[in-house]
Amino acid sequence: MTHRIVALVALIAFLxxxxxxxxxxxxxxxxxxLRGAVVTVQVxxxxxxxxxxxxxxxxxAKDSQILVxxxxxxxxxxxxxxxxxxxxxxxxxxxxxxxxxxLSPMAAGVLGVGLNFGAYGAExxxxxxxxxxxxxxxxxxxxxxxxxxxxxxxxxxQAIMVMTPGMINLTIELVKATALVSAVTLVDITYAxxxxxxxxxxxxxxxxxxxxxYYCIAQFIRIxxxxxxxxxxxxxxRRV
Amino acid sequence: MDWxxxxxxxxxxxxxxxxxxxxxxxxxxxxxxALVGGLILMVLKTSRNRIISVPVTEFMELIRATPLLxxxxxxxxxxxxxxxxxxxxxxxxxxxxxYNSTLxxxxxxxxxxxxxxxxxxxxxxxxxxxLRTFTRIIVxxxxxxxxxxxxxxxxxxxxxxxxxxxxxxxEIMHASKVIGSEYYRFTEAVTIxxxxxxxxSLVSAQLVRMVENYLNRIILR
Numbered sequence: 001m002t003h004r005i006v007a008l009v010a011l012i013a014f015l016x017x018x019x020x021x022x023x024x025x026x027x028x029x030x031x032x033x034l035r036g037a038v039v040t041v042q043v044x045x046x047x048x049x050x051x052x053x054x055x056x057x058x059x060x061a062k063d064s065q066i067l068v069x070x071x072x073x074x075x076x077x078x079x080x081x082x083x084x085x086x087x088x089x090x091x092x093x094x095x096x097x098x099x100x101x102x103l104s105p106m107a108a109g110v111l112g113v114g115l116n117f118g119a120y121g122a123e124x125x126x127x128x129x130x131x132x133x134x135x136x137x138x139x140x141x142x143x144x145x146x147x148x149x150x151x152x153x154x155x156x157x158q159a160i161m162v163m164t165p166g167m168i169n170l171t172i173e174l175v176k177a178t179a180l181v182s183a184v185t186l187v188d189i190t191y192a193x194x195x196x197x198x199x200x201x202x203x204x205x206x207x208x209x210x211x212x213x214y215y216c217i218a219q220f221i222r223i224x225x226x227x228x229x230x231x232x233x234x235x236x237x238r239r240v
Numbered sequence: 241m242d243w244x245x246x247x248x249x250x251x252x253x254x255x256x257x258x259x260x261x262x263x264x265x266x267x268x269x270x271x272x273x274a275l276v277g278g279l280i281l282m283v284l285k286t287s288r289n290r291i292i293s294v295p296v297t298e299f300m301e302l303i304r305a306t307p308l309l310x311x312x313x314x315x316x317x318x319x320x321x322x323x324x325x326x327x328x329x330x331x332x333x334x335x336x337x338x339y340n341s342t343l344x345x346x347x348x349x350x351x352x353x354x355x356x357x358x359x360x361x362x363x364x365x366x367x368x369x370x371l372r373t374f375t376r377i378i379v380x381x382x383x384x385x386x387x388x389x390x391x392x393x394x395x396x397x398x399x400x401x402x403x404x405x406x407x408x409x410x411e412i413m414h415a416s417k418v419i420g421s422e423y424y425r426f427t428e429a430v431t432i433x434x435x436x437x438x439x440x441s442l443v444s445a446q447l448v449r450m451v452e453n454y455l456n457r458i459i460l461r
Contacts, residue, residue, distance in 0.1 A: 081441070086405070095430050204318065
């Protein structure tokens, strides 16, 4: 627990330091990069919500009894895992208007990243659901619980424990993948770094800060994730 | 929506076909480099000398915690500053290879550690030299879990090559962007690029599965 707090304090100190550094001679490029960081965080948070929702929907639907639902889920997973995220972002932003659907850059970025990672997350959710012992489902049937209650009260609470580590890793991957949203004209950390580098040629400083910003976000997720994991496995820990 | 077949066949397909060659070349080259790089990183990481192992471990952590795109830009802009001028394609291949070699290193390590310690002991009891133990006893047993994992990284690298379009490497995604901005028609080019990736990934995923089954059969026999 203490090392987690130390790490959090260090990360926050670094970020505060960056904000303070905007008053030094770094002010020519730092504010633009911090604005980029805000965009990255916005896209990441919204895409992460979509990612979790899609993972559960597709992960549960892939083992559905109804053929149409199952095949839709399989098609979704294969298409979004089989093509590159960059291609998907391009398609959402430049091709979808041909079909009459015009998305803002933010919407296209969030949809692309969220749907892409949802397809990967679906397999994790599905694997975790399958890991719940069959007897649990049978016991729930014997107790005459409805199908919905069986899923939400018996199976998912036990599966969450299994899926948390994998989902947290994917969330970190998701934040890294948001670097691609510059393809749909969003100015995130990466794109801001490239722009500022072209203006001022302070390559080393700019990219070192970029790397550190991503590293910080990843560490925040790792710390939050391990706290979440503790929460979900709390009932397994011995009480003193 | 209007999909124009003449445009597809006369402009899009020939140019994407040319670009597909660069995509495949970049994939294979980065994969081979990542295989070797992963081996080197694995050896350095498991070194008993902490002066070597600790910095290498931290370096690998840093590589894995940052986006590949940032690393591509970093190499693209920083290498010329220190006096190394490489073509964009080479820079991109190096960046992808470096990123994936940190992942391959973990695969190798996991595969080797999965071999039970008793195998080392038994080989010593049979008076085999350490080199012979390693090449004849340990490596053959660690291959079955390693090879499918490496195959999955090959597919992952393939799907990472579109990132090279950010540094103007003429691979398939870049070609479709260029077609899009020349004719102001993105529909055909981007869709066909997507289909290309989908088909290639599905086929190669199937191949990896076949190799995996084949290896499992050999081991179980």
